[in-house]
Amino acid sequence: xxxxxxxxxxxxxxxxxxxxxxxxxxxxxxxxxxxxxxxxxxxxxxxxxxxxxxxxxxxxxxxxxxxxxxxxxxxxxxxxxxxxxxxxxxxxxxxxxxxxxxxxxxxxxxxxxxxxxxxxxxxxxxxxxxxxxxxxxxxxxxxxxxxxxxx
Numbered sequence: 339x340x341x342x343x344x345x346x347x348x349x350x351x352x353x354x355x356x357x358x359x360x361x362x363x364x365x366x367x368x369x370x371x372x373x374x375x376x377x378x379x380x381x382x383x384x385x386x387x388x389x390x391x392x393x394x395x396x397x398x399x400x401x402x403x404x405x406x407x408x409x410x411x412x413x414x415x416x417x418x419x420x421x422x423x424x425x426x427x428x429x430x431x432x433x434x435x436x437x438x439x440x441x442x443x444x445x446x447x448x449x450x451x452x453x454x455x456x457x458x459x460x461x462x463x464x465x466x467x468x469x470x471x472x473x474x475x476x477x478x479x480x481x482x483x484x485x486x487x488x489x
Contacts, residue, residue, distance in 0.1 A: 429469035433478035
């Protein structure tokens, strides 16, 4: 048993002292933070239209509207992107609300992680946004507080 402990200790120390391990442990998170902050900075400075939408229907909060809690096409994420593009927005972020969407944010994370390819629509400016994405409701609240404080 003591030999296994020595082997584990040796392997651990050789990995921790490795230059690649040190760089990836400290530099990679910094690069990611800089990328996120830089993207947000340029998005705020942009003069182009941007939209934030919540996946829901008016009937979710007032059951006398539409079909009550039933999700109609106008509450779905595809409609939010299409409408943002129709209004001339270049970007659209959807704030996920688990109760209104009827599925957790983990579904969004696991189903939208891959590359999305689109046909070349430069000659046809219909439904196509430069940036489209999802954020959690908690992140949406933080963004809202940040923009209120900065304005």
